[in-house]
Amino acid sequence: MQQSVIKYFLDLNCIPNSNVMNRRKFLKGSALLSGILTLNPWDLFAGQHNVQTKKREAKNIIFMISDGMSSGTLAMADLYSRNILGHGGNWMNLYRENKISRALMDTASASSIVTDSAAASSSFGGGFRVKNGVLNIGSNGEHYLPVWQKFMKAGKKTGCVTTVTITHATPAGFCINSESRNAEPEIAEMYANIGFDVMMGGGDEFFNPLKRQDKKDVYDLYKKKGYEVLKTKSDLKNVKKDTKILGVFNTGALPYSIDRQNTPALQTIPTLAEMTSSAISQMKDHKEGFVLQVEGGKVDWAAHANDVAALLHDQIAFEEALKVVMDFAEKDGNTLVIVTTDHGNANPGTIYGPEATEKFNSIAEYKYTNEFILNSIHADFNIQQVKDWIYETNTIRLTDDEARYMLNFYSGLEKQEAGLYNYKKLPFKAYSEIQKKHNSVGWISMDHSGDYVELAMFGPGSELLQPFVKNTDLHYLMLKAASVE
Incomplete structure (x- = not known):
């Protein structure tokens, strides 16, 4: 009864x-x-x-970070997926299907309510808040042992894959200690000396003796330590089992997803999903388990540039990697999956208007990132050439005044724009404001924000998640979930 x-x-x-x-x-x-x-x-x-509530120990942990993902980015990627691709976004589908535990997370650093990626990753990696720009070193010189080294000592295999340089702040925060996130040449050597099992991303300039200032052959250092060095997608397909891997697939970061899709020459570079699948395959049979960080690093770069095509397609690419991870974790049954971001960035979102849906959907006509489009304009273009190029790549019809305004940035008549990843001083903000009238997407800034961010977990250990956490809490949750001291 x-x-x-x-x-x-x-x-x-x-x-x-x-x-x-x-x-x-x-x-x-x-x-x-x-x-x-x-x-x-x-x-x-x-x-x-x-x-x-019977406790299960997490044999494996996969920690996924869509770097710089504001909540608006997640919402717009889901909206684009539903409206254009015909299915919900892979992250939001976890919510719809009630597969995960969910929380909000405070992302502050020791020096600011608005963190950078180094301090944010150090919170996860070292378990303490540190100042912006620093990797796992406290204000008084304390060295906090990074979490991937703790798991190495427990016998697990360790790895990181990213769409930016493998030596960048987010993977480094799980792995090493450094006074500066910018010490990427030194970080490249640290990884080899510590001995992580799988490291994949960009950053050839930090390993290649022809590009390093000190002319060190860091690739040779890895080879001497038994690593297989990968340079292309085909290398990834032919990797030997039970070997350590260093995959460096580009100088600088990897290309944006939409540019790769529409540029045959870039298709020798693997996607985040392909790198993630290979990393899991390489480590999954280890008897003590593995830990893996997966970063969609260029989501952050796209937000810094107010580049909507770059942002949405790289977020969707991150969620394709999430599907790879979830397919493995659901079948495996012993894997804790953590899905989050390290901080918000630029707070993009859709804007009210009578044609908001149609305007937003027009982003499906964009063929390239704004970075690619603006890099292709030169000072010797005339107004009609600018108009033709923008229509060809975005199907946006500029007025003569708008085309002249854009061209003035290249001839020095308009003040050149700055920006964290805007080395060529491209007019990202100016062009995003023009796009806004056509795609109904607005931005509040070109930099990080201090918002509370999305956090989701699946698998053994997810029952430990509280509704609201600090970023440092995840360090200790991982250790508890895996019963590692």
């Missing part, structure tokens, strides 16, 4: 028997149930509760 009554009220409130979180919400909020049943409700559910 008890079982029938419970099932009736669970069905009435559309709550699955297996879902502890929904059951708790149901018990708290259902006056109908509390009014009819005289038994203690926790007594009714005691047997089921014990089964659900």
